Amino acid sequence: MIRKATLLLFCWFWTIPALAQFDLLLKGGHLIDPKNKINQRMDLAILDGKVAAVAPNLEATLARRAIDLKGLYVTPGLVDLHTHLFNTPGLAGVWAGDSSVSADAFSFRTGVTTMVDAGSAGWRNFEYFRHSVIDRARTRVLALINIVGFGMINDFAEQDKNDMKPEEVARLAQKHKDIVVGVKSAHYQGTDWTSVDRAIEAGKLARIPVMVDFGYFLPERPYWKLVTERLRPGDISTHMFRGPVPYVDETGKLYPYLRQAQARGVKFDVGHGGGSFVMRNAFPAIQQGFYPDSISTDLHAGSMNAGMMDMPTTMSKLLVMGMPLQEVILRSTWNPAQIIHRPDLGHLGVGTTADLSVWNLMEGDFGFADASGGKIQGNRRLFCELTLKDGRIAWDWNARGAVDYKTLEPMYGIRKGIDHIVRPR
Numbered sequence: 431m432i433r434k435a436t437l438l439l440f441c442w443f444w445t446i447p448a449l450a451q452f453d454l455l456l457k458g459g460h461l462i463d464p465k466n467k468i469n470q471r472m473d474l475a476i477l478d479g480k481v482a483a484v485a486p487n488l489e490a491t492l493a494r495r496a497i498d499l500k501g502l503y504v505t506p507g508l509v510d511l512h513t514h515l516f517n518t519p520g521l522a523g524v525w526a527g528d529s530s531v532s533a534d535a536f537s538f539r540t541g542v543t544t545m546v547d548a549g550s551a552g553w554r555n556f557e558y559f560r561h562s563v564i565d566r567a568r569t570r571v572l573a574l575i576n577i578v579g580f581g582m583i584n585d586f587a588e589q590d591k592n593d594m595k596p597e598e599v600a601r602l603a604q605k606h607k608d609i610v611v612g613v614k615s616a617h618y619q620g621t622d623w624t625s626v627d628r629a630i631e632a633g634k635l636a637r638i639p640v641m642v643d644f645g646y647f648l649p650e651r652p653y654w655k656l657v658t659e660r661l662r663p664g665d666i667s668t669h670m671f672r673g674p675v676p677y678v679d680e681t682g683k684l685y686p687y688l689r690q691a692q693a694r695g696v697k698f699d700v701g702h703g704g705g706s707f708v709m710r711n712a713f714p715a716i717q718q719g720f721y722p723d724s725i726s727t728d729l730h731a732g733s734m735n736a737g738m739m740d741m742p743t744t745m746s747k748l749l750v751m752g753m754p755l756q757e758v759i760l761r762s763t764w765n766p767a768q769i770i771h772r773p774d775l776g777h778l779g780v781g782t783t784a785d786l787s788v789w790n791l792m793e794g795d796f797g798f799a800d801a802s803g804g805k806i807q808g809n810r811r812l813f814c815e816l817t818l819k820d821g822r823i824a825w826d827w828n829a830r831g832a833v834d835y836k837t838l839e840p841m842y843g844i845r846k847g848i849d850h851i852v853r854p855r
């Protein structure tokens with residue numbers, strides 16, 4: 431009788447860990463969650479892939495596993511609004527296919543959990559893009575559909591007015607509304623507004639924003655008209671710091687049309703890329719308080735191996751130009767999520783999907799290049815140490831999620847009943 435009671439008592443204690451409230455606890459990090467107005471040291475607990483609790487002090491014993499993040503920043507997983515991901519073997523020989531990168535190969539290691547493909551595919555090949563790339567990625571991939579049929583197959587195809595079909599884009603946007611978040615117009619060389627206007631027509635039909643890469647800057651259709659007259663509130667002007675965009679007058683003062691356009695509700699997106707970011711535009715803009723609504727990369731094989739590199743590098747440039755850290759995080763998380771009408775993303779409120787990133791804000795002497803050979807020096811630089819997607823570790827630079835191998839069972843790393851170690855004679 432006594433023995434049975436002891437046994438029961440033992441079982442009760444033994445099962446306590448299984449009753450842990452949380453799967454994972456991130457302890458001691460400094461949380462920046464602009465949507466929820468948090469900018470302080472906070473613990474964050476995860477259960478079933480969702481944020482389960484956020485509080486100044488949560489006991490480590492409440493979770494099956496706790497990770498110490500003292501000295502590091504915790505933010506929502508980044509939402510990169512401008513990437514190129516149509517990376518399929520079948521598209522060899524065309525530039526968006528050649529230059530596109532694999533989402534999972536570049537996202538998590540740079541703190542990005544959501545990537546928006548900016549019109550690499552058009553309405554003719556979008557469904558192929560979905561099946562061959564989007565549905566196969568662990569990264570959350572969303573997309574803008576290009577107004578021309580085959581998207582960015584080459585610059586020539588993007589000039590074909592007869593292939594710009596608002597109804598087709600809107601039909602697909604409706605059919606794939608779980609992943610289509612906008613329409614893209616890009617690289618147009620004509621002296622008229624056809625590419626922009628057709629994209630806006632599609633945006634109206636599908637009730638989604640339009641992103642314009644203004645491409646070739648021509649006197650017949652000046653940039654200031656695009657942002658102050660043509661685009662609707664909520665539409666996006668990407669490549670905002672591109673060379674031909676007029677920023678400052680002869681005295682160095684910012685042109686008022688930029689703030690007027692932003693006040694109208696037009697969204698200014700960085701879209702750094704391989705040729706769309708010059709310090710001589712970005713620096714005075716940031717210094718005079720004209721901030722991007724969203725920070726994005728225009729990630730492709732060219733830009734990632736040049737001055738752009740990745741989201742942390744692009745964010746660090748704006749940081750060292752004088753933008754406060756919480757503003758940089760806001761414009762890389764909650765702002766882009768709102769721009770694409772996805773309020774479920776870009777923040778860490780209780781109940782949201784646990785997509786988050788952990789950062790080391792390094793101090794030192796760092797050089798940052800723009801897309802045209804310009805350079806600035808800075809003393810801070812963001813470095814991604816840990817990324818969680820759906821509450822699971824997707825990138826772990828410092829092995830915080832692993833344990834000392836000597837504490838594991840003697841023969842760990844062998845699949846029981848499958849692998850056999852055959853010892854040498």
Ligand SMILES: [Zn+2]
Nearest residue numbers: 512514548728
């Ligand atoms: Zn692009």
